[in-house]
Amino acid sequence: MNCQLITTTRRGNQQQLLGLLRTPLLGTTNKNFNCMNIINKPSPNFLPGRKKFKPEAIVIHIMQGTLYGTDSWFQSPVSKVSAHYGIGKKGEVHQYVNEKDSAYHAGRVNAPTWSLIKMADNGLFINPDYYTVGIEHEGDINTDWTDEMYTTSSNLIRAISLRWSIPLDRDHIIGHHEIYSLKTCPGNIVDINKLIAMAENPKMVNEPVTA
Ligand SMILES: [Zn+2]
Helix, strand or coil, X not given: CEEEEEEEEEXXXXXXXXXXXXXXXXXXXXXHHCCCCEEECCCCCEECCECECCCCEEEECCCCECHHHHHHHHHCCCCCCCCCEEECCCCCEEECCCCCCEECCCCCCECCCCCCCCECCCCCECCHHHXXXXXXXXXXXXXXXXXXXXXXXXXXXXXXXXXXXXXXXXXXXXXXXXXXXCCCCCCCCCCHHHHHHHHHCCCCEEEXXXX
């Protein structure tokens, strides 16, 4: 397992990468060096590219099921759905779609409460898949998130935010139901403010090798 260890500083509103260090970390128990091992599980369900957009926000989802059930659902062309990532209860990370492409995770809009939802000149909503990154999480809307899920998800949120200059706040880290009100996803248990706080304040965070 290889990890890239990154340190950051703030210059104005911009977070700048100071240095990259590639180091094998197998067997370490130091939580600051908690390595994120991303397993690729490519999904056929995505739009190559992002039209004229780029990732501007991260959408938090709950699987309503298991990580492995989600793997097979997203890998089936029949489902026509996906997300960029899935996080398991033990902190596993599976990647289904490249961040440069549009995963099919938040394409429907209904009574959105999200402050940054985009509307085209014709009055129709622009597909949020074009400008968001989707992260699924194992479990259902009423089960507690494990510490490993919080740690891994916040590390991943931080890494994505650095790659795309996405601010770490509630306008840019949102729940799926803020786009599609007919769903309760990601449910009532997850504390998105806690995810943001953890993403903002790690002493050191490991950057996933793949994007
Ligand atoms: Zn969802």
